[in-house]
Amino acid sequence: MQIEIIEMEETKCRFLLKDATHADANALRRTLISDIPKMAIDQVEFHLGPIMADGKEYESVTPLFDEVVAHRLGLVPIPTDLELMSFRDECVCEGEGCPNCIVMYSLNKIGPCTVYSGDLLPLGHEAFKVKDPLIPIVTLSDGQAVLIYAIAEMGTASRHVKWQATTGVGYKYLPIVSIDESKCDQGLQCVTRCPRKVFDEVDGKPVVSRVLDCSLCNTCAEDCDQQAIEVCSDPNQFIFNFETDGSMTCAKVLEVALSILEANFEDFGEMAASLQA
Ligand SMILES: [Zn+2]
Incomplete structure (x- = not known):
């Protein structure tokens, strides 16, 4: 080829x-x-109860169910560096979650406003800031607010489509x-x-x-x-x-795809050879 x-x-x-x-x-x-492995938000924690901001009390509620908001956050393309990040279950932290395998985000907005993907703020390195800041998540009315903590981790689309890079x-x-x-x-x-x-x-x-x-x-x-x-x-x-969803460049995705294919072909060759032996 x-x-x-x-x-x-x-x-x-x-x-x-x-x-x-x-x-x-x-x-x-x-x-x-x-x-192709990539990062996507997999866990979302919603603050419950009143939220105080600017001397006013807001209700922590949105017009959408929490699970719908969490699903929309899951589909936001998260910048992915495959050299830096590893799968959580293969990480040295043994799945506990550490800077090598997860990225945490906060989202803190009060209504009336539209909450966008750009409102997700990485807790840590700015390199993880979402590149496409104008994906609408939910619209808040006056008196409504959200305070969210979200955790992104690596995965592949064979587990869920939110981890599909292409x-x-x-x-x-x-x-x-x-x-x-x-x-x-x-x-x-x-x-x-x-x-x-x-x-x-x-x-x-x-x-x-x-x-x-x-x-x-x-x-x-x-x-x-x-x-x-x-x-x-x-x-x-x-x-x-x-095309890619913006989490990685096309050149990187193609390079990774070819190395995965090469490894799969080698594995298959070895399995076929062991059957003959
Ligand atoms: Zn880890």
Whole structure:
């Protein structure tokens, strides 16, 4: 397998997977979806009883059930450094919770206001401040307030989707669009009718300029009076797309996914070898 990066932004990427089978591509897709570790809020403690602020008494209540607020907090992308953090049950603290495996947040707001993800304040390093501060959590009316302590820990999406670092993971075969110049009558229907604008006109002739954008819809081949265009796909090359939720960069997620796949393949090879012995 080889990877050629087409586009690599912080939270969005596109690459070409070469010399691979459909099974390889699907294994990478499944690893990207469910095996990448990331941080997410897993425990939320709500203060009960009145909250005093600015000489006024507020009721610690919101229009939503506490479990709904906790669920919304769980889905907020938490910045994740895989070099710093470890799984809580594998940590040296043996699951008690320490700076190596958990991050604590406080959330203290009085109404009327909308509580946003940016109101979650990390107790400790500022690096854990939520990067997307405008995710609405709950709206408080006058006299309402929340005082919350939340604990984030590492997990993977095979346990719960809140630990899914990637979104929109998908791939398609690399399209191959060829024009038989001996048949082409330069009617240029392909240039005007292709919905993805794959063709350009150069010196009166159609030229395939953006083959990566082709969706294999076959409109160009069907509309060509001379049947000069053939559209097929390469079964060993795939165009891959995915985004992250912002907790990690795409480059980091791809690197981690490939190392997880490599380890899984090695384990599988060893198990197969032990069966033969
Ligand atoms: Zn620990």
